[in-house]
Amino acid sequence: NAERLIDYYYDPEVAAELAAWVNYVCPVPAARDILASSKDKELAALAEDPLIFPDDAMRERLVIARDITSRERTEFAKRWNGLAGL
Numbered sequence: 001n002a003e004r005l006i007d008y009y010y011d012p013e014v015a016a017e018l019a020a021w022v023n024y025v026c027p028v029p030a031a032r033d034i035l036a037s038s039k040d041k042e043l044a045a046l047a048e049d050p051l052i053f054p055d056d057a058m059r060e061r062l063v064i065a066r067d068i069t070s071r072e073r074t075e076f077a078k079r080w081n082g083l084a085g086l
Helices: 001-009 012-021 030-035 041-045 058-061 069-086
Strands: none
Touching: 001 012, 012 030, 012 041, 030 041
């Protein structure tokens, strides 16, 4: 099920491997330590990459999206259903 899949990807070992593979932001802080302790210098360097583990300077520039209202949610659903032919 979906919860088991999410739990799998949030396992620090798996998250570290995935971050190394995709070079994208990793939501699992413990994955950083796993990468940092790697004997492979390229993998260890990823632990300091702010594009994978954003540093304070990067975090200051982040923009958090607002929640949509129930009215917007209804409108989006209506439009999506129209596109999907529902």
